[in-house]
Amino acid sequence: MSLTLIQPQEGAAAPAALPVYPGIAFAAITLVDSPARAAQALAELMAGDAIGFDTESKPTFVKGEVSSGPHLVQLAAEQKVFLFPINRTLDTDVLKTILEAPQLLKVGFGLGNDRSALKSRLDIELNNVLDLGEVLRGPWHRGTVGAKTAVQHFFGQRFQKSKHVGTSNWASARLTERQQLYAANDAHAALRVYRAWCHAGETVKPL
Secondary structure (H helix, E strand, O other): OOOOOOOOOOOOHHHOOOOOOOOOOOHEEOOOOOOHHHHHHHHHOOOEEEEEEEEEEEOOOOOOOOOOOOOOEEEEEEOEEEEOOOOOOOOHHHHHHHHHHOOOOEEEEOOOHHHHHHHHHHOOOOOOOOEEEHHOOOOOOOOOHHOOOOOOOHHHHHHOOOOOOOOOOOOOOOOOOHHHHHHHHHHHHHHHHHHHHOOOOOOOOOO
């Protein structure tokens, strides 16, 4: 796999001085908690060539404790984001169809553990995946590139992420509006970065 080395822009503003990345509106988020919404998600997500992808898991606080996640899977189309809460009442057949579809590219950041977690928890074989954190890294940035860095590079904006929300209980039966926005924007920002990267003329073979 060939990697694209993105470089910091000359005279770029410090992150704190940048305008805030607006993100997707709450009205564009659908919590998939019924067969009808699952059918809607399947139709809209499978209609494109690529979707944004991410997962959230309830944090572990005890040393040696093994996570039972993912507890939420986020899938983003161009104008909408669908949140799939993983619980006993959710039929995961639709999620399995989408994530295993060979013709549909799933793009996201930091997807290293998602493949094994989805397989062990939901028997889903993640297929056709592009980890932007890997393909966008360069010598100026140690390790993988995160969503914050990519949003700053491509859009000149500051991607705000609340640590409090990020470490909240993603296994909760009722996700708050802040949780839904946090999760949705992780997936949607990945898709927007991917589109911007493609517009810049970069291509890479997905895993």
